[in-house]
Amino acid sequence: MRAAFHLAARYVLRHRIQSALLAGALGLVFALPLCLRVLMQHAQQELRARAAATPQIVGTRGSALDLMMTALYFKRENLLPLPMRALTELRHRPDATAIPLHVRYQAQGAPIVGTELEYFSFRNLHLDSGKQLSRLGDCVVGATLAKQRGLQPGGHLFSSPEQAFDMAGVYPLKMRVTGILTANGTPDDEALFVDLKTAWLIEGRSHGHDDLQKDQAVVLKQEDGNIVGNAAVRMFNEVTDANIASFHFHGDVSTYPISAVLLLPKNAKAEALLAGQFSRSKEQQLIRPRDEMEALLTQLVRLEGFAASALMLTATAALFVTALVFALSFRLREREFATLEAVGVSRVSLITVKVLEVLIVGIVAAGIGLLMLAFSTFAAPHLLRWAL
Known part of the structure; x- marks a missing residue:
């Protein structure tokens, strides 16, 4: 078992870029539905709380x-x-x-x-x-x-x-x-x-503005007690203690x-x-914001269901593609496996090597997915405020 794990790990490390891309793709497509659910749950919680607090x-x-x-x-x-x-x-x-x-x-x-x-x-x-x-x-x-x-x-x-x-x-x-x-x-x-x-x-x-009664130079006309200033009247764009009365x-x-x-x-x-x-x-x-928000969230939940279904189909397709990649990889390495068998490695050990390679990539993919899920949980409040 130790020898099989050593061979599987050495192959994955030798082809680290290929293995990382494969694990990243798997982790991404399987984490997306979970991340979407986390974001939707947080959005529903925040939106409901804000609406419920306003009668x-x-x-x-x-x-x-x-x-x-x-x-x-x-x-x-x-x-x-x-x-x-x-x-x-x-x-x-x-x-x-x-x-x-x-x-x-x-x-x-x-x-x-x-x-x-x-x-x-x-x-x-x-x-x-x-x-x-x-x-x-x-x-x-x-x-x-x-x-x-x-x-x-x-x-x-x-x-x-x-x-x-x-x-x-x-x-x-x-x-x-x-x-x-x-x-x-x-x-x-x-x-x-x-x-x-x-x-x-x-x-x-x-x-x-300036006091027109004190500065006649800015007066355009004066009639019936009303004073009309000309274009030279200085308008204030800041309220200060000195001009607030104006x-x-x-x-x-x-x-x-x-x-x-x-x-x-x-x-x-x-x-x-x-x-x-x-x-x-x-x-x-x-x-009543509570009622209006519930109506809005009902529509969002329906959209979430459609999006989650589409993402699950994508994940299923990615799983089949991954299986195809491993199958082609093992087929291309038939001479390598034949050589190992010729030097005394049993068929059971070779099967174990193949299974361990798949498991190593799967574990790395799960780790990437968990990291994405943790990030989405942390970023959900900020993403919601940005979206709104």
């Missing part, structure tokens, strides 16, 4: 999936915004807490989430360093985003314009980083949060947009009453 979401009529992805994962979807008065009406109800979200702009790829302080309590988000939002133009940053950008309290981030060459667009806002949030393994780690007024400032519904909003604030409202009913009765109320609305919709 209800209110938005405009349209795609329920788009509304859920906007409110839970800060994806900017093609949704009409809610007017601010919708939030005011919801807050008049004593049986639910309403938390607004405005998700439209980004800061170099990171979502800017306009919300209020209740959101941090709801998501159990705490500060790792710095302080909370205290004025217009402030932001707090998720742990992952802060680590990627090297941000600390007192640093700055610029909002990204919607169109790179929109000369008439809104200036990028230079936001002051006041705090860094602790990591909690959710999409909150990769976002930055501002208050609603700062989100509207980025959108151009507010601005600050920032003002235009128009009716009740018409200002928000993307969605997280609705937290006090009890099951309030949840049912709210669902019934919005079922009759023609302009707004109320969704």
Whole structure:
């Protein structure tokens, strides 16, 4: 047995590249279905947890999936915004807490989430360093985003314009980083949060500029108490202690947009009453993320089944190809085996050599598969966040 193992091991090592390619191919095709299952299980767990933690979401009529992805994962979807008065009406109800979200702009790829302080309590988000939002133009940053950008309290981030060459667009806002949030393994780690007024400032519904009454050189005309500035008026792209008083909003604030409202009913009765109320609305919709996510995961499970079946067929085909490779290899080595038999090696020992060669390659393939499975388990959270 020892001599047979020695011969098998020496052959595998002598043809190490061929053996490594064969073991790698086997390990890959057999590990892929298991890796897929690990990724799907983690995705289902994470998606269900995020959805289950959010009782209800209110938005405009349209795609329920788009509304859920906007409110839970800060994806900017093609949704009409809610007017601010919708939030005011919801807050008049004593049986639910309403938390607004405005998700439209980004800061170099990171979502800017306009919300209020209740959101941090709801998501159990705490500060790792710095302080909370205290004025217009402030932001707090998720742990992952802060680590990627090297941000600390007192640093700055610029909002990204919607169109790179929109000369008439809104200036990028230079936001002051006041705090860094602790990591909690959710999409909150990769976002930055501002208050609603700062989100509207980025959108151009507010601005600050030089005092026109003090600098007549920038006044275009003045009539009926209104002062109109000319093109020389200096617009501020950063809120500071010196210029914060110059920032003002235009128009009716009740018409200002928000993307969605997280609705937290006090009890099951309030949840049912709210669902019934919005079922009759023609302009707004109320969704339960848990239900919408289950519908989505049902489709994903079906797709997983098709993918797993295809991968198993591939693995079966790879197994047959491997058997063919070994059969051809043994056939080409007939003279080698005949020589060994002529010098006294028994047929049983030669069969043992062949079996051991197959086993060695199979064990190496199993090791490669286990390494891939371990890597997929480790990488699953990161892959899910990247995909979302």
